[in-house]
Amino acid sequence: MEEQQTLQWQGRRVAAIIGMLLLVVWSLVLVQKLAAQESDASLTPALQVSKTVSETAVVPGNTIQYSIVISNDGTSPAFPVMLTDTLPATLHGISAINVVGGGEYGVVGNVITWTGAVNNGTAVTLDFAAVLTDTAVPGTTVTNTVHVTGTGSLLADDAVFDVIAQPPAMLHLSKYSSQPVVFPGGTLDYTIVVSNSGSGAATGVMLTDALPAELSVVPNSVAVVGGGSYGVSGSVITWTGTISDSGGEVRLAFTAMAAGTIMAGDMITNTAVVSGAGAQLTADAAVGVQTTAYAYLPSIQVELPTPVINPIALPTTSNGYQTYKLTVSWNDVGVPGATYIVEESRSPSFNNATSQNVGAATSAVFEHAPTTDLGLYYYRVRVVLNGRTSLWSNTRSQRGIYFDAFSDPSTNWSIRREDTDDVNNSSYYENGNFVLKIGGRWDYAIASPLVAVPWSSYSIGTSVRFDPTVDNLHAYGVIFGADWNGEPCPNGDYSSCFNHYYRMLAIWYG
The missing domain is CATH 2.60.40.740 (Immunoglobulin-like)
Structure with a gap:
């Protein structure tokens, strides 16, 4: 009995649980349906x-x-x-x-x-x-x-x-001739301009130009710019068309020939008339008749002679190479009152040139400070007289003086030659000096910036200070006339530079 009661209770318990589960499932289905309906309701066009x-x-x-x-x-x-x-x-x-x-x-x-x-x-x-x-x-x-x-x-x-109604047009008419006078049998060019400054287009405009008896239209000479159509009947020219608003215009040009019977002192008046768009407009062009011709001879001027620059001497200095001077000279062209303008530039095309007006002098001096740049200076000169100028002279060039204060380590000084059995030498910049240090005894090294000397004769100045920590057997020398074939120096076998040279050697015994 007790066992049956237990089973019955367990059976009721199972049924209650199943009932609860079914209720939960039905609730979930109901929620999903409501959510789907709400989702469908939110998807609408607008x-x-x-x-x-x-x-x-x-x-x-x-x-x-x-x-x-x-x-x-x-x-x-x-x-x-x-x-x-x-x-x-x-x-x-x-x-x-x-x-x-x-x-x-x-x-x-x-x-x-x-x-x-x-x-x-x-x-x-x-x-x-x-x-x-x-x-x-x-x-x-x-x-x-x-x-x-x-x-x-x-x-x-x-x-x-x-x-709204069509805005009004506002026409203007002008006429002018190509010259103020005409000879018997001569020709004149006339231009007629009809313009519209109004805010509305002018339609049905008619232009009429009836030439006076003294003039006749040259055949095929009428030209129109701005549209419309024109016609020529005898000595009457007509044009019809539309002129657009706000500055639109039509130009009619033609050539007329004067009769051979016109007399000196006569006045020939040609009148153009515009109608069809508001008030009638007229414009005249009057020319006089002339029978005497005048010939005006041209003014002939002789071309100014072109100066020639002499070869430029080597630079000179008188202040210990703080500055140097280049003197440029040329011939006197022999024109009274003429002056000379000389130009200097670092470019052969004379871009960014500087100019000097030296008056009647036939030479000019240009002064510069020596640098490590041995580029050329180019010079030319020309004559000036009463606003007229001659052609430029020939171009001459010259180089300046090389000077290195060793303030710029980029000027390419380096060891170029040394003993091949002892290469523990070095070179460097220190406190505004270029230092060449020999690492062994009875050894040598040659340093150079590899700057080619541009002249066959030149002078070299240098200042050298020995290492004060070494007390005996110092030597230094200035090298000139050395060879260099333009290849990297030195190369692998030391054959590209300083295979032969001249030197002045000073040896110090302590």
Whole structure:
């Protein structure tokens, strides 16, 4: 009995647990269904439509541009979306249709349609042009409405502009001749300019130029710039056309021949007339008649002679090589009142040249400080007289003086030759000095910046200080006339430089 009760209780317990589990499962299914319904409800499109027009005030007969934008700010695509735009009767001539964003459009009469999808987060743009009819009444308003469906509700937007009258044109007329006088049988070039400074185009403009009896039109001489059409009948020239607003103009040019019977002192007046756009305009061009010709001879001037620069001597110094001078001289061209301008440059093309006006002198002195740069200085000279100048002379060049104070370690001083059996020598810069240190006894080393001497004769100056820690058997020398073939010095076998040279050796016995 007790055993049966236990089983029954356990059975009820199992049933209760299963019942609870089923209740939990059913609750979960219910929650999932509700969540799915809420999720479906949140995925909806949200369409908007806007329409704009390019002008707020339009003249009858002008073309305007429309732009329609359908956007979807919702969470799901909208399909199908349908657009309908029925233009009012005052608009016609739909053209220049352009769709960005897909779909298909159609045009029937004055109605534009479009069908397609608008994805969420995107937009579709439809642009087109239309013409305002010539019969549109100034002072009225034109409203164009677009309708869009696709989400169950009808969307609409308007684009509005005012109809205004054609702005007035303001024409100007001018005429001028190519010369103030004409000879019997001679020719004249005339130019007529019709311009429009108004805010509206001038249509139906007519220009007439009836030449007087003293003139006749030279055949095939009429030319027009600015459009329109012209004609020539006898001595009458006509032009008709439109002149655009805000500075538009037409130019008509032609050549006329004067009769051989005109008399000296006569005045010939040629009048142009413009009509058809406001008040009539006239413009005259008057020329005199001349029968006596004058010949004006040209002014002839003799070209100034070109000086010649002499070879430039070597640089000179008188202050211990603090500076040096280069003297440039040239011949006297023998022109009274002439002066000379001499130029100096580091470039043979005389870029960034410096100039000196030395007056009537035939030489100039240029002073420089010696450097490690042995580049050439270039010189040229020319004559100046009353604003006229001669051609530049020949170019001469010369080099300056080499000087190294050892303040710049980049000037390429290094050991170039030494004993091959004892190479523990060294060279370096220290306290503004170049130090050449011999590491052994009865040894030597040659240091050089490898600067080629540009002259066949030259002088060398140097200053040397011995190492005070060594008290006996010092020696130093100045080397000149050494060889160097341009290869790295030294090379592997010490054959590229300093195989022969001259030296002046000083030996100090302590």
